[in-house]
Amino acid sequence: MDMGASRAFRATPAATPSSLAGRYAAVRALSATLADPLSDAEATIQSMPDASPAKWHLAHTTWFWETFLLRDHRAGYRTYDERFAYLFNSYYECEGPRHARPSRGMLARPALDEVLAWRDHVDRAMAPLLDRAELAPLIELGLAHEQQHQELLLTDIKHAFFQNPLEPQVWQGLTCRGFGFEGLEAQPPRSWLEHPGGVVRIGHDGPGFGFDNEGPAHDVLLQPFALAAELVTNAEWEAFIADGGYTTPSLWLSDGWAWVQAEGVEAPLYWRELQEFSHMGMVPRDGAAPVTHISYYEADAFAQWAGARLPTEFEWEALAQDADPAAGNQLDPEFQGWLLPNGESGSLFGDCWQWTRSAYLPYPRFRPAAGAVGEYNGKFMSGQFVLRGASCATPRGHSRATYRNFFYPHQRWQFTGLRLARDL
Amino acid sequence: MDMGASRAFRATPAATPSSLAGRYAAVRALSATLADPLSDAEATIQSMPDASPAKWHLAHTTWFWETFLLRDHRAGYRTYDERFAYLFNSYYECEGPRHARPSRGMLARPALDEVLAWRDHVDRAMAPLLDRAELAPLIELGLAHEQQHQELLLTDIKHAFFQNPLEPQVWQGLTCRGFGFEGLEAQPPRSWLEHPGGVVRIGHDGPGFGFDNEGPAHDVLLQPFALAAELVTNAEWEAFIADGGYTTPSLWLSDGWAWVQAEGVEAPLYWRELQEFSHMGMVPRDGAAPVTHISYYEADAFAQWAGARLPTEFEWEALAQDADPAAGNQLDPEFQGWLLPNGESGSLFGDCWQWTRSAYLPYPRFRPAAGAVGEYNGKFMSGQFVLRGASCATPRGHSRATYRNFFYPHQRWQFTGLRLARDL
C-alpha cells in the first residue's frame, strides 16, 4: 500500500515579480503550494499548543487581509463568513475574543476546500486595493505576515507528521543529494569573520519594508569580536554528545539544565539514531550539514563546551549588513533542494535561524503602531531570545540584516541552529 | 455558505439477520454508516484523551478481527499492514506496545479511505470463518465489541463537534418531533415499580452471548425496593438547578463537590441556556425528555435532593429480567428518530444508560479468560461505577438485562442518565 504516492512536489513559476500586485499573487500562491500535498485531515490536526494546523495558517493569513485591508479599506466589502473572525484571529486582543489556541486542532470545519475557497474570494476582492499607494505599507505588512506563516506552516506540519509512528512524508520525489554521516573527524578547520568593534548603526531605517521591532535605527557600541564563518554542524554536535554534553550540568544554564532533566533531552528534536525526521520522512543525517532544531539552552551549552559563546544580535547584524539576505539555502517556490540545512552556501543567511544571546527587547525609542496592527511585535518582548538570519524554510526575500526573529529558549521545532562567536 | 448540506442521513436496510454471517455483515455495515457523514478530517480529530477519533474506532474494530480471528484462525492470512497493530491496539498489553491514547488524534494517516479499504479487505477475508462453529463465540465477542465502539464513535464525535464554535451538525434532515421546553411544573406524577426482595439470580448464564464480566450467575439477597417507572427528566433537572442543586455541598459526595468546584460545573455537559448540543447541532431542549450527559456525582446529588437514591445494579437487573432488552429508544440502522433521549417508550432499556450505586467489581468466582481476550473487562474493576440499560446510541440488540456498562464517576460524555430508587 502506498500512502501518498501521488504527492510529488508541484513546481510553480519562479521569477520574483516586482510589482506589489505580482508579489501579492506570488506570496498567496506559495501558501497554497505548501499546503498542496496535505489532505484535509493533515491540514486540520494540531500537534501541540505552540503549533497550529496548516489549514489554520491558510485561514488566519486570509483573515488578516480581510480584516485589515478589505474591511477597513474597501467600501461595501461584505465579510465572507462572520464566524471566521472568532476562529482565525490569532492573538489580537483589539479584534475581540478568539478561539482558544490549544483547540485549533478541533476545527474540522470549515474544511480545507472551504478555506481555499475563502482564499480565492479574498484574493479577488483584494485586486482593486493592490494599486493604491497609500495602502502599500499595510500590504507589505500583510505579505511579510503571510511569509512568516508559511515558515510556521512548514515547521508545524513537520512536527505534526513526526507524531505519527508511520513517519509519513509531506513530499516525495524531491531530488536528494547523497547523504551520509561521515563521523566525528569530519569537522573542517573553522574560519572566523572578524569585526573591529566600535559604533555600529543597528536597525531598520528603510528603504523597503521592515517590522516595527526592527527600529528605530540607532547606534550601538561594540567591542572587537569574530563570528564563525560556518554554522555548527551535525558532526560537531555528535562530538558534543559523545563528550557528555547532555549530562554535564556545568555546561548549562540553570533553566536549561532543569529543562534537559524534565524532558529527558538527549539530542536535537528530530534525531533518531543516525537519522533525522524531515518533510520527506526519516532520512540519513548529514554530518557536514548544520545542526538544527535545537533550543537556546542547547545552543548555549554547546558554545560553552566549545570554549566560545553565542553572538549578540548586534554583532550578527554588524557583519550581515554587507551580506546578501536573499542568498543561501532558503525557500523558493521551485523547492530547489529539500527542506533541510545543507551548509553549502557559506552565506550568513539561510539553512537555519541562529540563536543570539540577546533577549528580545525593544530598541531605544521603540513605539508600537496604533491599533490592532500594533499588537504585532511589542507585546512579546519578555522571556524570548532573538534569532537572526533565515532558514531553509524562510521564503527567499523575506529576511534581511535587521530582521529579528524570536522564540522562547526551550522551543526548538523551528529550524534553529547556531553560529559561534568569540571576543577579539 | 452551507457546510455539510449534502449530509442527510443515508438509510440502510433494517431487518436484523439471524445468521452469524448476516449479523456480521449488518454490524460491520452499521459502523461504516455511522461514519458516512464524516469527512476525513472529522474522522481524524480527537477532543480529549477519553475519546477517540471516529477513524480510530473503525480501524480498531478491524484490528480486532484481524488479530483474534484472521491471524489466529485463518491459515496463511497475511496482515494487511504490519504497522497498524501498533496504531490501533487499544489497551491489550499482551498484544504488545501501542500508540499513546492521547495521541490518537495525530493519525492523519492512514486516511479514512485507507481505513475503509482495510475494512473491506478484512471483511472479505473473514467470510470463510463465519461458518465455523468453533469460532462462533469469538465472533460473537467481536460483534459485541464492534457494537460497543459504534456507541463510542457516536459519543466521541459528538464531543469533538462540540469543541467547534461553529456548532456543526453530524446529520441533517432527520425528522424531528416538536421540541419544546415546558417548564418546571411539567413533571408527571411518578410511578414506581416494586420488588419484594429476597434471593435473586443475578448474572449471565446463557443461552446467547454475554461478556465475561456478566458472570458467573449467582444468587444475591435483596431487600424490598422500588424503581421509578420513568427516567429523571430535563424538567426535573431544571428544578434541581433552580433549587441550588449545584451550589449546595451537603447534596454531594466529597469527590463530587471537589469536581463541581474544580470544573465549574453548573449543568449537564451539553446544556447551553435552553438548548442542548446534539448530533444535529444545537436544538431546543425537551423538558419531558430524560436528562442525559450527567456524571455519577450529579446523579447521586440529584437523588439526594429528590429524597431518593440510586438503585444497585442488582436491583435494576432483578426488575429488568422480564423486560424486552430490544425495546425502547435505541440505535437502529434506519435511525428511527434522532440521537437524543425522548422518554416515550416506558421501557427499562433505551434513552440513556442509568447510573447505579454499584461499583464495578467482579462477581463471585469471576475469572478472566486466558490470553489477550481476557484483558477485556477484568482489569478495569477499580474506581468505576456500573450503568445498566441501554441508550439511544446503543445498537439495538446489543444490551440485555445482565449487561454491565461502566464509567468513572466524573465522566459524562456518554448518554448517561438516572432512574431513582427507594426502599420499601
Next chain:
Amino acid sequence: MDMGASRAFRATPAATPSSLAGRYAAVRALSATLADPLSDAEATIQSMPDASPAKWHLAHTTWFWETFLLRDHRAGYRTYDERFAYLFNSYYECEGPRHARPSRGMLARPALDEVLAWRDHVDRAMAPLLDRAELAPLIELGLAHEQQHQELLLTDIKHAFFQNPLEPQVWQGLTCRGFGFEGLEAQPPRSWLEHPGGVVRIGHDGPGFGFDNEGPAHDVLLQPFALAAELVTNAEWEAFIADGGYTTPSLWLSDGWAWVQAEGVEAPLYWRELQEFSHMGMVPRDGAAPVTHISYYEADAFAQWAGARLPTEFEWEALAQDADPAAGNQLDPEFQGWLLPNGESGSLFGDCWQWTRSAYLPYPRFRPAAGAVGEYNGKFMSGQFVLRGASCATPRGHSRATYRNFFYPHQRWQFTGLRLARDL
C-alpha cells in the same frame, strides 16, 4: 551530635478505664503522649495534602469537642479562640469555610504549646458533660473520632519524617526484637480459615458504639470461601518482586498499572534495599513480618500473582465475628513493642489493615445522621475501597468486626496490608 537523645518513650498507665469519664481522660492523654516526642517544628510540618501536621490533629480533635459538645451542650461556654474553627475544621461544610487542606503545614502559629493549652482548657470544660447520659452517644463518637486521628497522626508523622534525608527517629529506646531478613524460602505453609457461605448477618446493630457507615445490619448471601490464616509477609512480597511482579502488566488493574508507571513504583512505600523506614528510623526488614504500606493496586496484583484474590468485606466480617477485636498487635498506651507489624499473634485484628475487594458504598437503607455530624462518613462513598481489621497503630479497643476503614486505591501511607482469599 545527637538529635533527639532524650526522646525515649514515656510510658503512661495501662489499665483501660470503664467509665466514660475515665475513657475520655485516657483517650485524650494518649493523643498528647503520641505527640510528646515531637518538637514544635516537627508537629507543624505537612508532607503532602493527604497528610496533616501532628499539631493539626491535636487541634482538630479538640475543635470537635468544643464544637459538637461544648458549644452545643454546655450553656455559657465561650469559644477559646474564634479563629480556630476556621483553621481546624477538617471538612464539615455545614460548619463553614475552612483553611485549605494543602496549606495546613503553614500554621506555625498557634504553636504546639498553645494547642496543648487549648486541649487542657477544653478537657476541663468537658468534665461536667461526661456524666450526662444523653450526651454519651456523641461523646462515644468523639472518642472514636479522636482515636482515628491518633492513628493518622502516627502515619502522617512517619511520612513527614521520611522526607528528611537525616532519617530521623520519632522514638528511641524501644525494645526491639531481633530483626532479620530470612530470605525467600522463609514462607511457612499457609493455612486457611474456611467458611461454608450462606446468609450472614453483616453490620453493626449494637450494643456499643459503631459508626453510621457500619449499619444498618442486614443479611448478605455468601458463597463458600476461605481466608488465609496469616497476612502476606515481607518475604512473600520479596518473591513477588523477584518474579517480576512490578513489571508484569497482566497482573495489574489498568489504573494500577498506570499508577506503577507514572510513579515508578518498585516496592512498598518505605522499603529501601533490605531496610524499611519506621518511627524508629531505618530498621532491618523482617521477612516473617506482614508486608505493609502497600496500595490496593499492589495488593490486588499480588493476589493475582499468588493465584488467589482479595476477600470481600463481608467475607472478612463473617469470619471475624467470633474473633477478639482487641487482640493482636495494636496500639497500647504502653507501646508494648514498636510500630511495625510482627505477625506474631495469629489474630484477624492487628498488624495492618487489610484491603478488601469491596468498594466503600452504603449498606442497604443507610441514612447519614442529620447535621454536621452526618457528614462523617457518607459523603466519602465513591472511589475508595474498604479495609478491615486494625493495625499496629490503631488504638486497642477502637476497632471491631463491623468496622469499615476506607482509602483510595493508590494510597499507602497507612499501615495497609493484605490477607488472601479463595473460593471453595
Next chain:
Amino acid sequence: MDMGASRAFRATPAATPSSLAGRYAAVRALSATLADPLSDAEATIQSMPDASPAKWHLAHTTWFWETFLLRDHRAGYRTYDERFAYLFNSYYECEGPRHARPSRGMLARPALDEVLAWRDHVDRAMAPLLDRAELAPLIELGLAHEQQHQELLLTDIKHAFFQNPLEPQVWQGLTCRGFGFEGLEAQPPRSWLEHPGGVVRIGHDGPGFGFDNEGPAHDVLLQPFALAAELVTNAEWEAFIADGGYTTPSLWLSDGWAWVQAEGVEAPLYWRELQEFSHMGMVPRDGAAPVTHISYYEADAFAQWAGARLPTEFEWEALAQDADPAAGNQLDPEFQGWLLPNGESGSLFGDCWQWTRSAYLPYPRFRPAAGAVGEYNGKFMSGQFVLRGASCATPRGHSRATYRNFFYPHQRWQFTGLRLARDL
C-alpha cells in the same frame, strides 16, 4: 490570648565596623538577629518552592563558610556534620547532589537551636582565617552572599506568615509613623532626572567587592533620557487599578496578560482592600509610599498606562554612579523604621528594588570564576530581568551602583517596585 507578645524587636549595636573580622561578626550577628523572633516551627516552614525556610537560610550561609573557607583553607578542620552538605547546598552542581528545593520545608531537624549551634561553631573556626589577606576576596564574597540571604530570609518569612489566616506578626513594638491613605489626588508633580546620553562606563572595576556579574566594566552608548526622581507610589497604583489597569489587555505584555488571567491578579501581592501585609501583620496602606511587591509584568503595564517606560539597567546605573548607595531606606541592625517602603529619602537606593527593562545577560567578555564559586551568577542568565537599587530589606552597605539583582518577570514576593523613565 496573645501569641507572640514578647517578640518586640531586640536592637543590636549599630556602628559599621571597618575591619573584615568586624564586618564578619556584624553580618553574622544580623542573620541571627533577623531570625530572633522566630520559633523553631516558624523557622522551618516553606511557603512555596521559590522561598526557603528561615532556618535553611541560616544553615545554607553557614554551609558556604564551612565549604569554601574552612574546608578548603583551614588545615585539619573537621566538618561539623557530614550530612548538612546534602541538606544545605543550594544549587552548586559541582558540590554534589542536594536536597530538593521544594522539600526544604520538611527539615524539622536539625532544629533551629542546632543550626544556631552550628553557626557558633563555624564562627569560632572562622576566626583565624579572617586576617589572611589572600582569603579576603572569598570572605567578601561570603559576606555579600550572606547579606543576600538576609534579604531573602525577610521576604520568605513574610510570604510564609501571609499564608496563615491568623495574619501573624514577625515583629511587634516597632515605632510606626502615622499611616494613612490619602486618595488618588495625592500624587505630587513628578520631577525628572535628566541624562544627556553618550558613552557611559558601565560595570564594576573596583576598588571594593563586586559580584562577577557586575563586570567586566565596559562602555555603553546611551541616548538622552530621564528617570523619575521618585518611585511610583501606592496612590498612583490605585489610580492605575481604578482606570482598569488589570483588565485592559493592550497595556500588558502577552506573557503578562496570560499570567494576570491564570492567577487572577488584581493588585500587588500583599494588598487587601486598604491594607497591606507586612512583617508587623496587616497595616493601613500609605498612599504616598512607593508601591512594592509587583511583578515585572505589572511594572511594565503601569509604565505603558502612564505613557512612560521602564529604564534600562544602563540608564539607571549612569544616573546612580554619583549617588550614595548607602543612603535611603535600607536595612540597619537597629531597624530604624519598619520593613516597608516610605519614599522619604529621595535616594535612588532603598525602599524597593526597581525593575529595569534589561534582561539579565552577561556583559561583554564576562567569564564565570572557576570551580563551584563560578556557579554563582552566570548560570541564571536566561529568562530573568535586572533590578537595580536596594530595598528596605537590603542590608545597608550591600548594594552599589553596579549591583545587578535579577528575578523572573512573574515573581513579586521580593520588595520590587518601579521608577519610570522616558526618552529626551
